[in-house]
Amino acid sequence: MTTTPESMIRLTAAQMAAALRAGEITSVELTRAHLDRIAAVDGGDSGINAFLHVSAEEALATAAEVDAIRTAGGEEAQALHPLAGVPIAIKDLIVTKGQPTTAGSKMLEGWMSPYDATVIEKIRAAKLPILGKTNLDEFAMGSSTEHSAYGPTRNPWDTSRIPGGSGGGSAAAVAAFEAPLALGTDTGGSIRQPGAVTGTVGTKPTYGSVSRYGAIAMASSLDQIGPVTRTVEDAALLHELIAGHDPKDSTSLPDPVPPFSAALSQDVAGLRVGVIKQLQGEGYQQGVLDRFQEALEKLRAAGAEIVEVDCPSFDSALDAYYLIMPSEASSNLARYDGVRYGNRVLPQEGPITIERVMGATRAAGFGDEVKRRIMLGTYALSAGYYDAYYGSAQKVRTLIQRDFDAAFEKADVLISPTSPVVAFPLGEKLDDPLAMYLNDVATIPANLAGIPGISVPGGLSDGLPVGIQFLAPAREDARVYHAAGALEKLLNDDAETPLWAQVPELVPAAGAGSADSRPAAAAPALAPETEGGPAHD
Structure with a gap:
């Protein structure tokens, strides 16, 4: 097996983990290779800008610890998590002790969390080196990662185009071989939609199956880490x-964690795959529909039963969501007021x-999209309009859940x-909020119903990735892995190389420096509250 830095970063995370366990590579070598990749392609005026902060020292220290444990052998080495030593990137909406967490906003510029989110505790316990924090639309409000206070992220497939949003930083980092794994958050599609336009895999778990403690809240009944x-x-x-x-x-489900990876060994013979009538046709680019139909044909040829399902309330899902x-x-x-x-x-x-302090703070700290959504939400909740808007939207949400129940029968x-659509040019929809919101039309229903979903690469249209989405009933996350894994295999069997390996080679970013050269900003005096509670030890 070749073990050059360039070959290391182009393995899958599972292949990296196997090579680490076999002693073919070390975690320090693997982590350093990714840090060097970040330094080469991420910074500067023409870089991907996937990372807002890079934590090289911490990542290498964790990697060295894993290597030392494996070298020593014994029970501690046997007890290592299968992914131990494989680097990971974290969306900058998830609080991480010792690293800045900004939510992509000037409101939290430089804030250092005094505690870890639950998912970060698990990542640290499993000894995955944390490479740093990735860019996002401010407070996760956007579909293109152009609403970050720290500049847009660029799509590795075409750096003049968007990487999706709000989690475009995590998706772009994985697509550009800057990280093999990343965490994102999905409120209306912010893991799956970036996955679609960057040729990566993005999973939205069942609501409550992954802890949201330590994820800075945007919409508490919709947010989900994945x-x-x-x-x-x-x-x-x-x-x-x-x-x-x-x-x-408080919303965490008590369910045990099933072995999702075990579902990947199943074929699709006899699997009933429902095509959602409302999520195709008008508004969908022809190349996207072509790849979708090809995916259906491959599933049908492999023995899956393709049926059409009618979900009429989906036509109102976008309105209810917004x-x-x-x-x-x-x-x-409302808590971000410069006082608390x-x-x-x-x-x-x-x-x-x-x-006046509140007014000055919120005017300077929030960007245009955040202000737009705050005003829209405040209006919808105001006396005299609550029943007409927010109350009616919740009724539509119930109808969407009922449509899903009927479809899964x-x-x-x-x-x-x-x-x-595939990735559109940077700036094309930035001044047209309604056009931007339409990018989430296919992903929003799953968040409103709390069900799991996954986006898997489904081919290319005009040289840009197209995503195929699978949805399953709540608590049946293994089903989306079953279907997505089968489609991924069917598509890869017909290709010389998998789609994720076809990303064009990136030119080193002009003005890029060492990954160690990105210092954390000074922490402000006041700390934010997250969904998990006040920011304290």
């Missing part, structure tokens, strides 16, 4: 690591009162394109 990887197997392995009950999260999500966001973000949480900005002139899993 894996971002290059293959379905890697996603299943990472999902097994981060899932499980957490008493610190009332429920902003309403919850306006409530969650967030960086404080004093008014330039006149008396310093609490009201006819099908084991549901299938659709993940995104109606």
Whole structure:
């Protein structure tokens, strides 16, 4: 096996883990190779800009610890997690002790969390080197990662195009071989939609099956942490690591964690695959529909039963989501006022009162998209409009859940394109919020219902990736891995190289420096509250 830095970073996470266990490579070598890749392609004016912070010293220290344990052998080496020593990147919405957590916002610039999110505790316990924190739309509000206060992330397939959002940083990092694994959060598609347009695999677990403690809240009834990887197997392995009950999260399910990776060995003969009538056709690019139909034909040829399901309430899902999500966001973000949480900005002139400090802080700390959603949510929750807007949206949410229940009586899993379009040019929809919101039309229903979903690469359209989405009933996450793993194998069997390995070679970023050269900003005096509670030890 070749073990050059270039060959190391182009393995899957499962292959990296196997090579580490066999002693063919060391975790320090593997981690350093990824840090060097970040330094080469991420920074500078033309770089990917997937990372907001790189933690080279911590990552190498963890890698060295894993290597030492493996060298010593014995029970401690036998007890290492299967992914121990494989590097990972973390969306900068998940609090991580010792590293900045900004949520992509000036409001939290430089904030250092005094505690770890539950998923980070699990990552550290399993000894995965944390490479750093990835870029996102501010407070996860966006579909293109252009609403970050720290500049847009670029798509490795075409650096003039968006990588999806809000978790475009995590998806781009995995696609660009800067990290083999990453964590994201999915509120309306923010793991799956970036996965679709970057040719990566993104999983939204069942709501409550992965702890949200320590994930900075945007819309509490919709947010869910999940894996971002290059293959379905890697996603299943990472999902097994981060899932499980957490008493610190009041919405956490008590279910044991099933072996998701075991579902990958099953074929699709007899599997009932439901094609969602409402998630295709008008508004979907022809190349996306072509790849979708090809995926259906491969599944049918492999023995799957393809049936059409009708979910009429899905036509109103986008409208309901963009009332429920902003309403919850306006409530969650009310705490960032310069008095209790967030960086404080004093008014330039006149008396310093609490009201004027709040106004100055929120005007300076929040970007346009965050302000837009706060205003929309505040209006929807206001007296006289609550029943007409927010209350009605919740009724639509119930209808969507009922449509899913009916659909799963006819099908084991549901299938659709993940995104109606491939990656569009940076700036093309930045000033058109309604056009931007339409990018999530296929992913939003799963969040409203709390069910699991996965996006798997389904081929190319005009040289850009297309994603195929599978959905399953709540608590049946293994089904999406079964279907996605089977489709991935069917597509790869017909290709010389898997889609994720076809990313064009990136030119080193102009002005890029060492990965160690990205210092953390100074921490502000005030700390934010997350969904897990106040920021304290």
